[in-house]
Structures are given as structure tokens and as C-alpha cells.
Amino acid sequence: MSEIVQVVKVGIADMNIVKAPHVIRTCGLGSCVGVVVYDLTKEVAGMAHVMLPDSSLAKSENMNVAKYADTAIEELIRRVIEAGGRNGHLKAKMAGGAQMFQFRTGTTDMMRIGPRNVEAVRQQLQRFRIPIVAEDVGGSSGRTIEFHPKTGILLIRTVNQGVREM
Amino acid sequence: MSYFERMDAVHMDILKEIGNIGAGHAATALSKLLNKRIEMTIPDVRIISFDEMMDIVGGADNVVAAVFLRIEGDAPGNMFFVLSIEQAERFIQQMTGDEQFKLEQDCSELPLSALQELGNILAGSYLSSLSDFTNLNLHPSVPALSIDMIGAILSYGLIEMSRVGDHVIVVDTAIHEEHQPDDRVNGHFFLLPDPESFHIIFRALGVEHDE
Numbered sequence: 018m019s020e021i022v023q024v025v026k027v028g029i030a031d032m033n034i035v036k037a038p039h040v041i042r043t044c045g046l047g048s049c050v051g052v053v054v055y056d057l058t059k060e061v062a063g064m065a066h067v068m069l070p071d072s073s074l075a076k077s078e079n080m081n082v083a084k085y086a087d088t089a090i091e092e093l094i095r096r097v098i099e100a101g102g103r104n105g106h107l108k109a110k111m112a113g114g115a116q117m118f119q120f121r122t123g124t125t126d127m128m129r130i131g132p133r134n135v136e137a138v139r140q141q142l143q144r145f146r147i148p149i150v151a152e153d154v155g156g157s158s159g160r161t162i163e164f165h166p167k168t169g170i171l172l173i174r175t176v177n178q179g180v181r182e183m
Numbered sequence: 184m185s186y187f188e189r190m191d192a193v194h195m196d197i198l199k200e201i202g203n204i205g206a207g208h209a210a211t212a213l214s215k216l217l218n219k220r221i222e223m224t225i226p227d228v229r230i231i232s233f234d235e236m237m238d239i240v241g242g243a244d245n246v247v248a249a250v251f252l253r254i255e256g257d258a259p260g261n262m263f264f265v266l267s268i269e270q271a272e273r274f275i276q277q278m279t280g281d282e283q284f285k286l287e288q289d290c291s292e293l294p295l296s297a298l299q300e301l302g303n304i305l306a307g308s309y310l311s312s313l314s315d316f317t318n319l320n321l322h323p324s325v326p327a328l329s330i331d332m333i334g335a336i337l338s339y340g341l342i343e344m345s346r347v348g349d350h351v352i353v354v355d356t357a358i359h360e361e362h363q364p365d366d367r368v369n370g371h372f373f374l375l376p377d378p379e380s381f382h383i384i385f386r387a388l389g390v391e392h393d394e
Contacts, residue, residue, distance in 0.1 A: 029233040029243070029338065030349060045243030045334015048342070068338070068345050076346045076378075084345060117335055118251055118327035130342055159335025161244045176246055176331050 024163070027051075030084035032065035032093055034100045037167035046113035046160045048131035050086070050138050053110045053164045053171060054093050054147060056102035062166040063097040065089040069130070070137035086137035094145055109147045110171045110183070111138055112162050114154040131155070151183040190352070194381075195228050197388055198354050202226025204316050205309035206356035206372045209264075212308040213358070216301070217277050220361035227355045233341055236351055240265055240371060243334025247271075248286070250302025251339060253324040254310060258383045260376035261340035262309065262323070264302045265333065270369035271298060273360070286330065299328040309372060317387040343377045351375060 025035045027043040035041035037060035043051045046066070055062035065083050069075075072085040082088040098104060114135035135154045142149055153160070153173050163172040174180045203226050214221040229235075237243040248271035254260045266274070268286055275294045276284045278301065284294060303326045314321040329336050344351045354374040376384065385391070 029237070029334070029341075030345065031234075045237065045332040045338070047332075047335030047338045049338055069342070074346050077348050081349050084349075115335065117329050117331065117339060130339075157329075159244075159332035161332065174244075 027064045027066050029066055030068045030081055032063060032083040032089060032096070034061070034063045034096050035164070035166055036061050036100065037165075040163055040165050042161070042163040044161045046162065047115055047117045048113070048134060050111055050113040050131075050134045050154070051160070051162045052090065052093070052138050052142075053162075054090075054097050054102075054107055054142075055109075055164070055166055055169065056097065056106045057108065057166075057169045058106060059101045059103065060166045061097060061100045061102050062164055063093045063100070063102075064162075064164055065093045067134055067138060070133045086134060086141055090138065090141035090145065094147070107145075107147050108150045108169075109142050110151045110164070111135075111149060112153040112160050112171065112173050114138075115156050115158055115160070117157060117159065119157070153181070153183060190230070190381075193390060194385060197385060197390060198228040198352070199226050201313060201316070201384070202228065202354040202356045202372070202374060205313045205354075205374065206358070208312040209305040209309040209372060210358055213301075213305055216304065217274070219277070221358055222361055224357040227357075228352065229355065230350050230352050232350055233338070233345070236337060236341070236353060237334050239353075239355060240333045240337075244332045246331065247333050247336070248298060248328070248330045249333070249336045250299060250306065250326045250328050251336065252303075252306050252326040254321055254376075255324060256314075256321040257319040258317075258321060258376060258380035258387075260374065260380050261343075262306050262375070263337065263340060263371070263373040264305055265336075265371045265373065267369050268330070270360075271330075274298065274301060295328060299326055302326050302328065305372075309374075317384060319383065319387050337373070340373070340375045344375065347378045352381070 025041040114131040158175045250264045358370040
């Protein structure tokens with residue numbers, strides 16, 4: 018009787034939408050940020066795997082909106098609402114933005130990309146007045162995350178600490 | 184894809200040759216260091232999506248040991264030396280003489296710095312042969328070691344490329360130890376020049392490439 022649960026995948030610089038009972042996952046977040054925007058009562062969620070903080074960094078014309086925090090959040094919200102989410106009921110969770118490598122010299126802006134991604138995602142969510150219910154950001158570990166739109170639970174797996182719920 | 188449309192077969196061959204020379208020297212250095220025969224595949228030059236890049240090494244959440252260094256100088260870029268966990272353990276066992284060594288049980292300083300130094304030597308010999316071949320001034324940053332999900336590690340090398348498009352040009356050379364029971368490839372050298380570096384490399388070798 019129960020439906021088979023599918024795992025919707027989100028690649029690097031990619032986004033997707035999921036409805037319960039299915040779940041949505043993105044793998045191997047380092048400096049990238051995985052952000053989930055969801056409406057719990059409608060059991061719908063969208064996830065983006067953001068790679069860079071701002072689309073002004075782009076050097077090409079045909080732009081992938083999922084790659085940049087400023088364009089990804091806006092599009093993600095639009096698609097969650099299109100899938101049945103309601104403005105004013107949306108919440109967000111996010112994880113990632115690690116600094117995988119510590120360099121003694123030459124910490125250029127690009128090396129600090131993790132914290133910059135986190136800050137940019139936070140600003141964008143604030144711009145659309147979407148509260149961040151939970152976050153697990155920074156540090157120096159890679160993360161794989163999975164969101165369950167039915168319960169609103171975000172599972173975070175790291176190599177050293179196993180799986181955590183939030 | 185416009186950036187990549189200007190790449191033709193000649194350009195791809197040059198990148199292949201670069202991988203051949205660089206990884207060839209690195210494999211020789213590794214072989215001398217461990218007193219073992221190391222085999223190397225013909226370098227593969229690919230224009231692939233970010234996700235496809237992760238698939239070369241078992242998917243974004245596969246756990247590996249990787250040494251990362253930034254290439255500085257005339258043609259900046261990124262270099263990774265990626266090992267499976269088993270292979271990293273074997274190299275550490277051979278270097279330290281501790282045949283029971285396992286990464287998950289022992290994360291102490293010495294074995295990890297041995298691995299980091301190994302990566303440093305190999306990447307250094309890759310780069311210096313590349314520098315000799317092209318007559319370009321290339322030098323490595325201090326290497327950084329990470330044992331973590333490959334997606335989290337490699338995405339650092341994709342940042343510069345991602346500003347130009349959704350694809351990456353990677354020069355991939357695989358190595359494996361001779362006489363291992365499993366014939367699997369157990370190490371990869373990835374050379375990821377920054378977008379601006381390609382025409383510098385091509386010009387240094389006397390091949391024009393429209394910028």
C-alpha cells in the first residue's frame with residue numbers, strides 16, 4: 018500500500034523540488050551550501066546546492082541560476098510556491114560552507130568561499146523574510162544532506178561524526 | 184560552452200602530453216620513493232560537468248585521501264592527488280614501516296604528514312617537469328591534506344572554472360601499484376588549470392589559441 022520512497026538528487030550547482038513521501042538529497046558539500054526551503058503543512062520542499070555567493074562573479078552570459086546564492090534562493094522560492102508552497106509559511110534550513118583546507122599563506126578571497134557562501138545565503142533568505150529554523154555551517158568537514166518534507170527533518174552526514182538530525 | 188568550443192584536437196593533444204610528462208615524472212618519483220613499480224594510464228583529457236568529475240572517483244560522497252595544492256606563477260591552477268583510503272593506507276604502511284596502520288584507527292600527526300609529504304613530492308615533480316616543458320614559471324603552494332568526501336574536496340578546484348561555465352577541463356592520469364590483487368585504479372592526478380591559463384600554456388608551446 019505504501020508508496021516507494023524516491024530520493025531526488027541535487028547535483029553541484031543544481032536545484033530540485035520534492036513532495037512527501039519522497040526525500041531530497043545532495044552529496045559532498047564542502048565550501049558549497051545546501052539550502053532547503055519548505056512548507057511543512059503542504060509537505061513540499063526545494064533544495065539548492067549553491068557554489069558561489071554572487072552572480073556578479075560570473076564571467077559568462079548563459080548563467081546557471083542554481084550556482085549563485087543571490088539567483089538560486091529567488092528561483093528556489095518561486096519553484097516551491099509553484100509546487101504548492103505558500104508565501105508566509107516558508108521556512109529554511111541550511112548546511113555546508115566548510116573551509117576544507119587551511120593554508121598558511123595566500124588565503125585569497127576564493128579560499129574563504131565557504132563562509133562567504135553562508136553569509137550570502139543568509140542574506141538572501143532574510144531578503145525574502147524566510148526564517149532559518151536550523152543550520153549546520155562552517156567547520157572543515159564535508160557534508161551530505163537529506164531532507165524529508167513530511168517531517169521537516171534534515172539529516173546531515175559527515176565522515177567523522179556519522180549522521181545527525183536537525 | 185563557448186569557452187570550450189575553441190578547443191580543438193591539437194589543444195587536447197597538448198593537454199594530454201602535459202599530463203603524460205607531469206604524471207610520468209611523478210610516478211617515477213613515487214616508484215623510487217617506495218621502491219615499487221608504479222603503473223600509469225594514458226592521460227585522459229575531458230571536458231565534463233562537475234557531477235561527472237565526481238563520478239570519476241566514485242561519486243561526490245565517496246571518502247578519499249587527497250592532497251590539494253594551488254599552482255602559482257605564469258599559469259595558475261589547481262592540482263589534486265587523490266587516493267582511495269586503502270591505497271593511502273598502503274602508502275603510509277610502506278613509508279612508516281607500520282604494516283598494521285589503518286586511517287580510521289590512527290589519525291596521529293606522523294602518518295598524515297608522511298602522506299602530505301608524499302603528495303608534496305609527487306605534485307612537485309609533476310609541476311617542475313611541466314615547468315621545464317613549457318618554460319613557464321610554475322610553483323606549488325604548500326600542500327594541504329584532507330580525508331573527506333570527494334565532492335567537498337574537489338569542489339575547491341572548480342571554483343575558478345565555475346565562474347566561466349558548468350563544465351571543467353580536467354587532465355586526469357590514473358596510477359596503480361603493480362601486482363595488487365585488485366586491478367583497480369587507486370590514485371589520480373588531476374590538473375585543473377584556471378580558465379585564463381589555457382591560452383598561456385598553449386602559447387608557451389607555440390600553438391595559438393584565441394582568447
